[in-house]
Each structure stands twice: as C-alpha cells, then as structure tokens.
Amino acid sequence: MNDSLSPWSPVTRVLLVVLSGLSGVGKDTLVTRMKELGYPLHYTVTATTRARRKGERDKVDYHFFSEEEFQAMVDRGEFLEWAEVYGNRYGVPRKQVKRALQAGRDVIVK
DSSP states (O other), rough: GGGGSSOOOOOOOOEEEEEEOTTSSHHHHHHHHHHHHHOOOOOOOOEOOSSTTTTBBBBBTTTEEOOHHHHHHHTOOOOOOOOTTTTEEEEEEEEHHHHHHHHOOOOOEE
C-alpha cells in the first residue's frame, strides 16, 4: 500500500476552492459572510487596476495597481489567473495562494 495515498498518512491535504460567478452575483457577499462565520480559510486578496472605491483599503479589500504595474506582474507570471472585466484588470496573486497552501491552509479564490 502506498502510504502517501492512505487517509491516515501524515501528509497534510489542503483545498483550493474557486468561487466563480458573473459580476454582481454576490461573490463578495458570500466571502464576507464566510469570514463572519469564522470559516478557517485563507481568503485571497485580488489585484486590480480599477480605482479604489470609498472605504476600500489597499491590501485588505484589493491590491490596487496601475496598468503598468499590473502588466509587469503579468509579464513576470505572478498571477494564478487574470482577466479584463469592464475595462479593468483583476488577478489572483500566485505567491499568496502558494504560501497559504504550503502552510497547510485551505484557500478560497474568487
């Protein structure tokens, strides 16, 4: 029997959960509620080129970057994934996800 596949193996298993949906369907609302309920997940902070809205905090609500900074990150392969939505770019920083998974934490990406 291969011990690495045994459910009693000391290997830590972690999950990468992807929450996907159209703009405005409630992804942020769901994640906020999960945090309030104390779900023990690492909640990724998305990078964006859009302007900061009133009350939003850099590195808490989003990582805010200029178009040039974002493009440089794309060129260096720093995003797990990225897309353009309504003229702004959004991406999931690869390093953030990798660190959490390596630390044995389940991760949710929206």
